[in-house]
Each structure stands twice: as structure tokens, then as C-alpha cells.
Amino acid sequence: MAAQKDGERSDQRLRLRQAFGSFATGVTVVTSRTSEGAPVGFTANSFTSVSLEPPLLLVCLAKTSSNIGHFSQAGHFAVNILGEAQKGISNRFASRVPDRFADVIWRSSALKNPLIDGAVAWFDCETDNVVDAGDHVVLIGRIAGFDQTDGRPLAYLRGHYLDLGLAETAAESVSHHGGVRVGCLLNCQGQVLLRQTSEGWGLPMGAARPGFREGRTALEDTLCQSGIRAELGFLYSVFDAPSGNATWLIFHGDMEDGPLSDDLRLFPVQDLPLQDVTLRPVRSVLRRYQSEFREARFGLYVDGSKSAGQINPIDRNATPWSKLMNEQENIA
Missing domain, CATH: 3.90.79.10 (Nucleoside Triphosphate Pyrophosphohydrolase)
Incomplete structure (x- = not known):
């Protein structure tokens, strides 16, 4: 009986993920630095604006992520909205390769967060709050700086990239x-x-x-x-x-x-x-x-x-x- 209930819960989680996947999103890479100054980052499509005044945004990070310790304690992070030609970067930062920044061109922001070259927009943030939310944490950032271009963003729907x-x-x-x-x-x-x-x-x-x-x-x-x-x-x-x-x-x-x-x-x-x-x-x-x-x-x-x-x-x-x-x- 326990095994049957576990199977039902697993099936429900899968169907819920598929339902969430019906919402087309942009693709971002969220970056920061460790206490030793090393760059860290992960791919995220669970990103949204929160407020214009004060300027706030949020991004979600799974508690199972290898980055959970760095981003939960860091006082700052950046959100890089990827362009449609940056699928490789998206995949790299979603993988478990040892050095995600290898062969990626980036520069430091005013808050020392990595900003990825070619992103269609970026937001340099101070951490405003970290909220516990089920199997994720929600990072709420107060925007200290940002910029954008006219490039096409990378889009994601139902497990696939879209060429807009x-x-x-x-x-x-x-x-x-x-x-x-x-x-x-x-x-x-x-x-x-x-x-x-x-x-x-x-x-x-x-x-x-x-x-x-x-x-x-x-x-x-x-x-x-x-x-x-x-x-x-x-x-x-x-x-x-x-x-x-x-x-x-x-x-x-x-x-x-x-x-x-x-x-x-x-x-x-x-x-x-x-x-x-x-x-x-x-x-x-x-x-x-x-x-x-x-x-x-x-x-x-x-x-x-x-x-x-x-x-x-x-x-x-x-x-x-x-x-x-x-x-x-x-x-x-």
C-alpha cells in the first residue's frame, strides 16, 4: 500500500511539472560569488518581476541544488536574461560540470556579480530576503543596476527551447x-x-x-x-x-x-x-x-x-x- 501511494505521489508530481511547463518562460542564468570570490551560477526559468517601487525581483532555487548554500547566504546576486543564441550557456549552467564559467565571457558588475556577455538584459541585485518555500527557496533581490538590449530572448516551453x-x-x-x-x-x-x-x-x-x-x-x-x-x-x-x-x-x-x-x-x-x-x-x-x-x-x-x-x-x-x-x- 505504501509503495502504491508513493507511486501515486510521484505521478502527481510529474503531472504537476508538466502542467507548470505549459507556461512559456524566458531563460536566465543567476550568478553570484562564493565567500572566497569564485563565480557561481545556475540556470533558472522561475524568475519574475515583483515590484517597481521599490525595484524587486525574485528567482527560485531548488533546495537540492549544489548552489543552495552560496545563494542562501550571499548578500548579492545577478540575473542574466539569455539571448536566443545562448542555448549552450543555458545548458552549461543547468548541468553539473565542475566549471560552468569555462569558455563563457563575463564581466563583474558594480556588486561584483558575474554579468554574462550577450545577455539581452541583466539585473544587479542586493539580496532583500530569502524565503523558505517547500522544496525551493525564493531569492528576492533589490535591483541596484540593470541594462537591456534589443536582442531576442531565449524562450522555453514544455521542456524545449523556442525559436521566436x-x-x-x-x-x-x-x-x-x-x-x-x-x-x-x-x-x-x-x-x-x-x-x-x-x-x-x-x-x-x-x-x-x-x-x-x-x-x-x-x-x-x-x-x-x-x-x-x-x-x-x-x-x-x-x-x-x-x-x-x-x-x-x-x-x-x-x-x-x-x-x-x-x-x-x-x-x-x-x-x-x-x-x-x-x-x-x-x-x-x-x-x-x-x-x-x-x-x-x-x-x-x-x-x-x-x-x-x-x-x-x-x-x-x-x-x-x-x-x-x-x-x-x-x-x-
């Missing part, structure tokens, strides 16, 4: 005519959602719009009208429309199981009706997905200027969620 500007950049690189049409390849427990059209089976698509943001909104409206509850994830394929009058951007996503209208149907990934998908680019997208789904390794296809484009690998599903939680110290 990737879709817009890809759309610009493929076509400048006819606008943008955004569609999606939705997975539901190993099944793919297809829509019956006059041209056979196809992917759910929004209407063509002048730009990416409008195209994304059109797709979200289409999904909402169809009663589809889905979370769009990474950009999966970019190509010129079969008619040549728009750029198509296909996102991968996950959807909840539920009732579907007559024109929608879920197919097992390996049993997709490819013979009834008449649009060649869509058929190609689905064939590639079958192959990549088996290997759990995905790529972004971008049309080329000639007959073939290229596939850029995407780091996804490489680490189970539970393992990620154990290895990283940054999840609240």
Missing part, C-alpha cells in the same frame, strides 16, 4: 509574394489529424494572409472553430504553395483527444492515407514525419531556390521530461 523569430525569418527567406498560409501537423497520442478537402486528405490550414502573424492567427481561428484544442510547437516545414502564390509554414503541435467534425480524422502515424493526399508537398511532409517519428528525431525543411531545399535538425525528444527535471536545477 524562426518562422518569420524562414518565411522571408522563401517567398516575398502572395502572403503566408500557416498550417499544422498535429499529433494526438501517436496519431495525426488530417482534414478531408476537395483535393483529398490534407493538413489543417488557415487562410492566406499578408504576413506570418496574421497567418498564425488565421490558423488558430480555424482550429478554434473546429473545436480542436492544440498546442503549436516548433516550425516543421516551409515551402512555396503548390500554386506558387503564397508561402506555406507548417508547424508541429500536440492536440487533446476529443470529438471531431465529419471532415476531420485521426490516423495512426504509420497508416496515413498517403495515396489519398493529392498535394505533393503535403504528401512529402507526411512521409518525412513518418520516418522522423519512428526515430524521434525531427528536422525543419526549408524550400531552396532550386528544386530541393534542406532539412535542419531539431533537438527534440532527446531527453525524457523526468530525466530533464533531475538533471536541471531550474524548474520550479
Whole structure:
């Protein structure tokens, strides 16, 4: 009975972590120094502003962290908001490597906290309070100095980094005519959602719009009208429309199981009706997905200027969620 209850608690903790992970966050590296002056730091996405007057922020640190002693007793710390090109730094400060600052360019702040070069913003803080909160401590900092740039921040959602500007950049690189049409390849427990059209089976698509943001909104409206509850994830394929009058951007996503209208149907990934998908680019997208789904390794296809484009690998599903939680110290 005790073992069953422990299993239930473990399952509940995992589901709670997954629910928390549904909130997209920025990624920071929190830094300070030991009493001997050595730099210390850890990756954190449990960061938020608290007050403008007085200027306060907070960040959470797991009690199991190797840094708990340093940061609980230090009188100062800095928060570095990472840029989208700093995934390596995020991973390094979330790992257990002996020297996290090796090969990282940084300088000292007025309070002697390490400030990481290339961060899109930083906050130099005096420790205002340390609050005990369950299996974490909450570090509340009074901001003594800060700065920011116009760079794109690194974002994190459901265990994966997000490339906030990737879709817009890809759309610009493929076509400048006819606008943008955004569609999606939705997975539901190993099944793919297809829509019956006059041209056979196809992917759910929004209407063509002048730009990416409008195209994304059109797709979200289409999904909402169809009663589809889905979370769009990474950009999966970019190509010129079969008619040549728009750029198509296909996102991968996950959807909840539920009732579907007559024109929608879920197919097992390996049993997709490819013979009834008449649009060649869509058929190609689905064939590639079958192959990549088996290997759990995905790529972004971008049309080329000639007959073939290229596939850029995407780091996804490489680490189970539970393992990620154990290895990283940054999840609240």
C-alpha cells in the first residue's frame, strides 16, 4: 500500500511539472560569488518581476541544488536574461560540470556579480530576503543596476527551447509574394489529424494572409472553430504553395483527444492515407514525419531556390521530461 501511494505521489508530481511547463518562460542564468570570490551560477526559468517601487525581483532555487548554500547566504546576486543564441550557456549552467564559467565571457558588475556577455538584459541585485518555500527557496533581490538590449530572448516551453523569430525569418527567406498560409501537423497520442478537402486528405490550414502573424492567427481561428484544442510547437516545414502564390509554414503541435467534425480524422502515424493526399508537398511532409517519428528525431525543411531545399535538425525528444527535471536545477 505504501509503495502504491508513493507511486501515486510521484505521478502527481510529474503531472504537476508538466502542467507548470505549459507556461512559456524566458531563460536566465543567476550568478553570484562564493565567500572566497569564485563565480557561481545556475540556470533558472522561475524568475519574475515583483515590484517597481521599490525595484524587486525574485528567482527560485531548488533546495537540492549544489548552489543552495552560496545563494542562501550571499548578500548579492545577478540575473542574466539569455539571448536566443545562448542555448549552450543555458545548458552549461543547468548541468553539473565542475566549471560552468569555462569558455563563457563575463564581466563583474558594480556588486561584483558575474554579468554574462550577450545577455539581452541583466539585473544587479542586493539580496532583500530569502524565503523558505517547500522544496525551493525564493531569492528576492533589490535591483541596484540593470541594462537591456534589443536582442531576442531565449524562450522555453514544455521542456524545449523556442525559436521566436524562426518562422518569420524562414518565411522571408522563401517567398516575398502572395502572403503566408500557416498550417499544422498535429499529433494526438501517436496519431495525426488530417482534414478531408476537395483535393483529398490534407493538413489543417488557415487562410492566406499578408504576413506570418496574421497567418498564425488565421490558423488558430480555424482550429478554434473546429473545436480542436492544440498546442503549436516548433516550425516543421516551409515551402512555396503548390500554386506558387503564397508561402506555406507548417508547424508541429500536440492536440487533446476529443470529438471531431465529419471532415476531420485521426490516423495512426504509420497508416496515413498517403495515396489519398493529392498535394505533393503535403504528401512529402507526411512521409518525412513518418520516418522522423519512428526515430524521434525531427528536422525543419526549408524550400531552396532550386528544386530541393534542406532539412535542419531539431533537438527534440532527446531527453525524457523526468530525466530533464533531475538533471536541471531550474524548474520550479
